[in-house]
Amino acid sequence: MLKVDQLVKKFGGMTALGGVSLTLPDQSILGLLGMNGSGKTTMLNCINGLYEATSGEITLDGVSLIGKSPHAVFSEGVGRTFQVPRVFHQMSLLENLSVALLNKGLSNAEVAEISAHWLNKVELYRLRHNYAEELSGGQQKLLELARIMVANPKLVLLDEPFAGVNPGLALLLIRIIREMPKEVGCSVLLVSHDLTSVYELSDNILVMHEGKVLAEGSAEVIQSNPDVIEAYLGA
Numbered sequence: 679m680l681k682v683d684q685l686v687k688k689f690g691g692m693t694a695l696g697g698v699s700l701t702l703p704d705q706s707i708l709g710l711l712g713m714n715g716s717g718k719t720t721m722l723n724c725i726n727g728l729y730e731a732t733s734g735e736i737t738l739d740g741v742s743l744i745g746k747s748p749h750a751v752f753s754e755g756v757g758r759t760f761q762v763p764r765v766f767h768q769m770s771l772l773e774n775l776s777v778a779l780l781n782k783g784l785s786n787a788e789v790a791e792i793s794a795h796w797l798n799k800v801e802l803y804r805l806r807h808n809y810a811e812e813l814s815g816g817q818q819k820l821l822e823l824a825r826i827m828v829a830n831p832k833l834v835l836l837d838e839p840f841a842g843v844n845p846g847l848a849l850l851l852i853r854i855i856r857e858m859p860k861e862v863g864c865s866v867l868l869v870s871h872d873l874t875s876v877y878e879l880s881d882n883i884l885v886m887h888e889g890k891v892l893a894e895g896s897a898e899v900i901q902s903n904p905d906v907i908e909a910y911l912g913a
């Protein structure tokens with residue numbers, strides 16, 4: 679279980695996160711909504727160690743992630759995607775996945791099997807020997823997701839997975855994300871401006887506004903919350 683308790687992140691005099699708390703149970707999906715600049719990506723950056731929190735606590739299964747490097751957080755079982763996918767452009771798709779399995783003590787056959795499974799899942803297996811730079815932006819997002827999933831994470835942080843992805847690939851992404859908690863046993867923190875997808879996928883939703891939690895609940899609760907309608911949806 680991921681627990682974030684009273685997380686504060688300041689940049690100089692600017693408070694990006696003003697004491698945010700959240701709980702993400704195992705094998706569930708939490709959607710994180712909010713207008714531009716409300717602190718969603720900062721939250722992901724604090725969890726995966728890219729940013730040092732100003733104060734507050736973050737634990738995964740009782741282990742504190744505060745002060746840990748991104749690599750150490752990855753070793754604790756946290757995988758993360760970015761708004762602009764970070765893949766190794768000059769490597770083949772297979773090599774991109776093999777890199778994530780280094781130092782896991784697996785045989786070449788096991789690495790090949792796991793890689794093939796996830797490349798099939800994201801429907802990129804036929805391109806396995808191509809360089810990652812030859813993929814479209816949407817396909818690179820799928821490859822980045824596969825690279826995280828081969829490492830068998832406990833928690834997956836997804837930053838705008840649907841942005842710039844064509845509708846066909848978005849449907850595939852939605853299907854994969856929906857299946858991830860059961861198939862891998864991970865939980866998912868999903869940051870997206872795509873309201874329909876967040877409502878459809880999330881077990882619980884948290885809406886942020888100016889670095890604070892504005893509302894929390896099911897899709898139905900969020901959609902009918904007057905504060906959310908006024909502050910976020912602008913209607």
Ligand SMILES: Nc1ncnc2c1ncn2[C@@H]1O[C@H](COP(=O)(O)OP(=O)(O)OP(=O)(O)O)[C@@H](O)[C@H]1O
Nearest residue numbers: 689692693694712713714715716717718719720721
């Ligand atoms: N490295 C940084 N240095 C200074 N300010 C930052 C930094 N990262 C984020 N911020 C500021 O923190 C606030 C929250 O930004 P953040 O990127 O977390 O918002 P967001 O909700 O993810 O927005 P978007 O939906 O546009 O991605 C913004 O005012 C942003 O300018």
